[in-house]
Amino acid sequence: MRAVICRDFAPYDQLAIEVADDPVAGEGQLVIDIKAAGVNFPDILLVEGKYQMKPPTPFIPGGECAGIVSAVGDKVSGFKVGDRVIAATLLGAFAEKVAVYATQAAPMPDSMPFDEGAALITTYATTIHALKQRAELQPGETLVVLGAGGGVGTAAVQLGKAMGARVIAAARGQGKLDAAREAGADETIDYDAEDLKARIKELTDKQGADVVYDAVGGDYAEAALRATGWGGRFLVVGFAAGDIPKIPLNLALLNSRDIRGVFWGAWAARDPKGNAANMAELFSLYEAGKIKPMVSATYPLADVTKAFDDLMARNVKGKAVLTV
DSSP, X not given: OEEEEXXXXXXXXXXXXXXXXXXXXXXXXXEEXXXXXXXXXXXXXXXXXXXXXXXXXXXXXXXXEEXXXXXXXXXXXXXXXXXXXXXXXXXXXXXXXXXXXXXXXXXXXXXXXXXXXXXXXXXXXXXXXXXXXXXXXXTTOEEEEETTTBHHHHHHHHHHHHTTOEEEEEESSHHXXXXXXXXXXXXXXXXXXXXXXXXXXXXXXXXXXXXXXXXXXXXXXXXXXXXXXXXXXXXXXXXXXXXXXXXXXXXXXXXXXXEEEOOHHHHHHHOHHHHHHHHHHHHHHHHTTSOOOOEEEEEEGGGHXXXXXXXXXXXXXXXXXXXX
16 A cells, blocks of 8 residues: 655655555454545654654554545454444554554544545544533633634634634634634634734623633743633643743632643543544534534645645645545
C-alpha cells in the first residue's frame, strides 16, 4: 500500500509517500480500506517530535479516518467486511489501509460522506467531551470559543449551540469569523482588531463568560480567562498558537474560576463506555442536522505537506481532509 512515512522527527516537509506492507487484522482488530483521513494540528506536532508522546520511528502519521472494513480479526463482534466505519487511530491514517482495534472504530451513518466522517472524530469527540464532561455546559450559559474558525473551533460552536448555549466566537480575520457565523455563532470577536477581554465583557453585560473553550493558547488565553464570570470554567484544549501561556493562579481564585484540562484521548481509553455514548450522541446530532463537519479543503494523499502548509498558515476554514 501507499503511505506517508515519517522516518525521523523532522520538519513536516520531509515527509514522503512510500510503499509499505499491508496491515493484517490481529486478534480484536479490523483492517480499514481508507477513503479519507482528517488532518489535525497534533499530526504536525507528532512528526516534528513536539507532541506529548513520541512514537518509535518510522511511523505513519494520521489520527482519524473513514473507510470500509476489508478484514476482521478473531474475537471481533459487531463488525463485518464491507461496513462503513470511522476510526480514531492516533497513528496510521495517512495511508491506503490501517489496522485498528474494534474499540477504536464506530459504524458510520449511511447518510455521512467519507470526508465528513474523517473530519468528525478528533474535533467533535474532543469537543463533546470538553463541553459535556469537563465544562458541564448548561442551556442558557454563554460559551466563548477561541480559534472559532478552524476545525475544532467550528465543532465547538456547533456543539455549543446544540447544547443550548449562547456562543461568542473569537478568531482572527473576517474569513474565520464568517466560518464561525456559518457554524452558528451568535456573536463574533476579531481578536486582532478588538480587545478580547473588553469585548467579552461588553457582550455579556459585564457578567463574563460561563465557559471558555481554548484550543489556541498564546496571548489570548489570559485575556479570555480574565473575562470569565463567577464560577466560570476555562477549558485548556490545545496550543495551536505554539506558545503555552503562563497563567497567574490568582485568576482562578478571583471569581472562583476553574481551569480544567481536556485530554480526550486519555479519557476515552479510561472510559470507553462514556466515549461510546458520546459518539452515539454525535451521530444522533448529525442525523438531526444539528452538527455537520465543515470540510473546506481536500487534498490527495501525496499532497500531505500542502495540507500542513495551509493548516499552519491558518488558511483552512473548518477542517482539512486527505482523500485516498
